[in-house]
Amino acid sequence: MALRQVEGRFGDEVRSIRKELLALQAHVEVTIDYPEHDVEDVACQQVLTVGEQLLGRIDQLIASAALGRVLREGVATAIVGRPNVGKSSLLNALLQRERAIVTDIPGTTRDVLEEYINLRGIPLRLMDTAGIRETEDVVEQIGVVRSRQSMADAELVLLVYDGSQPLTDDDWALERETAKMRRIVVVNKADQGVRRDTQAWIEGLVARGVVYLSAKTGEGIDALADRVIDVIEQEIAMDMDASYMANARQTQLLQLAKQDLSSAMDSAAAGATLDLIAVALQSAYAQLGYAIGEEAGEDLLDEIFSRFCLGK
Ligand SMILES: Nc1nc2c(ncn2[C@@H]2O[C@H](COP(=O)(O)OP(=O)(O)OP(=O)(O)O)[C@@H](O)[C@H]2O)c(=O)[nH]1
Numbered sequence: 509m510a511l512r513q514v515e516g517r518f519g520d521e522v523r524s525i526r527k528e529l530l531a532l533q534a535h536v537e538v539t540i541d542y543p544e545h546d547v548e549d550v551a552c553q554q555v556l557t558v559g560e561q562l563l564g565r566i567d568q569l570i571a572s573a574a575l576g577r578v579l580r581e582g583v584a585t586a587i588v589g590r591p592n593v594g595k596s597s598l599l600n601a602l603l604q605r606e607r608a609i610v611t612d613i614p615g616t617t618r619d620v621l622e623e624y625i626n627l628r629g630i631p632l633r634l635m636d637t638a639g640i641r642e643t644e645d646v647v648e649q650i651g652v653v654r655s656r657q658s659m660a661d662a663e664l665v666l667l668v669y670d671g672s673q674p675l676t677d678d679d680w681a682l683e684r685e686t687a688k689m690r691r692i693v694v695v696n697k698a699d700q701g702v703r704r705d706t707q708a709w710i711e712g713l714v715a716r717g718v719v720y721l722s723a724k725t726g727e728g729i730d731a732l733a734d735r736v737i738d739v740i741e742q743e744i745a746m747d748m749d750a751s752y753m754a755n756a757r758q759t760q761l762l763q764l765a766k767q768d769l770s771s772a773m774d775s776a777a778a779g780a781t782l783d784l785i786a787v788a789l790q791s792a793y794a795q796l797g798y799a800i801g802e803e804a805g806e807d808l809l810d811e812i813f814s815r816f817c818l819g820k
């Protein structure tokens with residue numbers, strides 16, 4: 509639903525920009541064909557002023573394409589931690605089904621598991637990874653390489669600790685490895701009680717936003733969902749309500765429209781002939797039309813005759 513809503517907003521904004529572009533184009537064309545109607549300088553000035561505003565609006569459309577990607581592909585979210593802290597259990601708890609194999613043997617997960625979930629309207633591409641540690645086991649080593657790859661690709665990292673155990677060197681190393689990533693620190697197995705030393709260490713390093721939960725009982729899973737949504741809204745998708753959205757092809761067409769509009773403005777500033785400006789404006793209008801699946805057709809003539817008092 510969110511996707512459809514933003515897509516609709518994208519079309520509305522492009523149509524609105526096109527409407528202004530068409531009016532501008534009509535002004536230029538009329539000045540060419542009926543020189544007595546207006547002077548060239550006025551038309552050029554108009555191209556510069558209106559063009560500037562429209563460029564800004566096209567830029568905003570391009571900038572907000574990030575939200576589209578998030579809604580289409582899901583926020584890439586990697587669950588990482590040393591072996592046996594409960595990463596697979598957390599994946600299962602979030603999915604509300606037993607997707608991943610869970611055992612008490614460290615090194616259970618060997619490969620990256622990927623699943624999509626819808627978290628209050630925002631899609632997440634969740635990756636459960638192999639526990640990261642120094643190991644001699646060749647298969648496990650490959651898994652660890654893949655975990656690191658997922659971690660690097662992720663837009664959000666859920667760093668999981670086992671609150672019922674003393675911390676290990678692997679825990680410590682992972683904290684440093686993820687320090688510069690967008691992460692949420694999760695302390696799991698809270699149903700078994702959280703060790704004071706473990707809690708003190710984690711809270712000493714991570715100033716705010718540590719989430720205590722139990723993947724086993726489900727307690728705290730809602731609080732984690734809240735945190736995830738907060739981070740996505742604040743840091744990834746910025747402002748959902750002010751966002752439009754474009755796919756890759758649309759973004760490319762917006763770029764082309766921008767180039768055409770800029771070149772029309774350059775011509776206007778340099779005092780080039782109006783024909784040159786008209787051609788560039790027409791092209792910008794057409795590119796924006798392609799972005800929403802509309803052709804230019806007779807729009808311009810209609811616009812000229814409806815806006816200006818001219819005989820056909
Ligand atoms: N008491 C308790 N036990 C848990 C909790 N979460 C996981 N466990 C147990 O911890 C053990 C390891 O859980 P997994 O989910 O397989 O851990 P993992 O991090 O995926 O482990 P690897 O795949 O080996 O890296 C299992 O015996 C789980 O039942 C929890 O919240 N509370």
Ligand SMILES: [Mg+2]
Pocket residue numbers: 595596597608609616617637638639
């Ligand atoms: Mg696992």
